[in-house]
Amino acid sequence: MGRVKDLNGGDYSRPRDRAPIFRPHDLVHIAPEALQNEAPDWARAVLANGEPVVVRRGWRDGNRLPVGVRGASRDRRHAMQVAPEHICGAVITPESLVESAAPQRAADVPALAALVELRALMTPWAGAWGIGGAVGYELASGVAACHEDSDIDLLLRLLERPDTAALRRLAAQLAELPVRCDLQMETPAGGVALADWLSEAADVLVKSDQGPYLAADPWRRGNL
Amino acid sequence: MQTLSLEYPAGDPPPRRALAGVVGSGDLEVLLEPGSAGRSTVAVRTSVDGVNEIWTAVIDRIFADDNGPAVAVEINDFGATPAVVRLRIAQAMEQATRQSDGATP
Numbered sequence: 001m002g003r004v005k006d007l008n009g010g011d012y013s014r015p016r017d018r019a020p021i022f023r024p025h026d027l028v029h030i031a032p033e034a035l036q037n038e039a040p041d042w043a044r045a046v047l048a049n050g051e052p053v054v055v056r057r058g059w060r061d062g063n064r065l066p067v068g069v070r071g072a073s074r075d076r077r078h079a080m081q082v083a084p085e086h087i088c089g090a091v092i093t094p095e096s097l098v099e100s101a102a103p104q105r106a107a108d109v110p111a112l113a114a115l116v117e118l119r120a121l122m123t124p125w126a127g128a129w130g131i132g133g134a135v136g137y138e139l140a141s142g143v144a145a146c147h148e149d150s151d152i153d154l155l156l157r158l159l160e161r162p163d164t165a166a167l168r169r170l171a172a173q174l175a176e177l178p179v180r181c182d183l184q185m186e187t188p189a190g191g192v193a194l195a196d197w198l199s200e201a202a203d204v205l206v207k208s209d210q211g212p213y214l215a216a217d218p219w220r221r222g223n224l
Numbered sequence: 225m226q227t228l229s230l231e232y233p234a235g236d237p238p239p240r241r242a243l244a245g246v247v248g249s250g251d252l253e254v255l256l257e258p259g260s261a262g263r264s265t266v267a268v269r270t271s272v273d274g275v276n277e278i279w280t281a282v283i284d285r286i287f288a289d290d291n292g293p294a295v296a297v298e299i300n301d302f303g304a305t306p307a308v309v310r311l312r313i314a315q316a317m318e319q320a321t322r323q324s325d326g327a328t329p
Contacts, residue, residue, distance in 0.1 A: 073273070074271060074272045074303060075272055075273045075274045075275065133249060153249055180247075182247070182249055184248070193246050193248050193251060195246040195247065195248060196245075196246045196251075199246065201244065201315070205245070205251065205308065205311060205312065205315075207308075212305070212307050212308050212311055213311070214311055214315060
């Protein structure tokens with residue numbers, strides 16, 4: 001895997017035992033001094049509380065990692081770049097969170113209560129799926145990031161284009177859960193919403209480190 | 225939840241309605257319908273507070289052409305970035321204005 005802290009981006013659809021090490025939706029802890037002077041006070045408070053930051057999609061020059069500090073509300077997101085010396089400890093992957101014990105809060109938060117059922121239906125995708133968003137953040141940090149209406153953001157790494165029937169089955173199963181689940185597929189081209197791929201649209205929206213773009217098939221090589 | 229209503233001068237309405245985008249974090253749903261000739265309207269519902277100025281700037285640019293198609297657009301936003309907003313509206317606009325279904329490669 002090269003250097004101890006290889007910050008390079010690449011194909012995020014690859015299995016986790018291969019590079020890139022730091023991928024969008026991963027959580028990392030960073031030193032508070034990584035914040036620039038212009039960072040908002042709430043972002044300082046988040047880091048002072050020992051909370052992680054979320055790896056973002058964004059241009060990578062190999063020297064700095066694009067991350068975002070997650071505040072308590074949706075308008076509190078602070079994007080920044082972090083140097084390797086300010087990254088502390090190991091990366092927390094969305095894949096590692098799927099086995100987490102449901103927090104005490106499952107009684108109050110439907111999204112947390114639905115995790116047991118979710119895990120069961122994702123069994124065929126073991127090792128390739130993970131949990132991001134507020135649920136992932138809460139599982140990783142113990143901070144009460146979810147609320148009563150939180151949905152579940154799922155991630156599924158698909159190096160090869162899967163059978164459409166299997167994806168339709170998965171979408172149907174997710175739709176039966178008592179909580180809304182949004183699944184993003186990591187494809188070789190970038191992140192694509194499962195709902196978008198299964199829709200009638202000719203093109204899907206691909207979220208890449210270079211920004212979003214439309215493509216007909218995110219698994220076709222030479223797409224760009 | 226915030227709502228935003230915008231209005232722009234426009235040309236003639238396009239031949240058909242179109243849908244683009246999906247419900248989901250960082251995305252948006254665009255429902256675009258033929259509008260009344262000479263006028264485009266855009267209604268945005270967003271779950272993110274405090275972003276009306278950004279939305280207005282992005283939409284103003286997209287509808288800057290006074291002779292563009294006259295459309296009535298409804299947007300449900302789930303925290304999309306300006307780049308995603310532009311792509312999704314362009315995707316819907318392309319579908320709505322295409323001369324005939326399937327004719328273009």
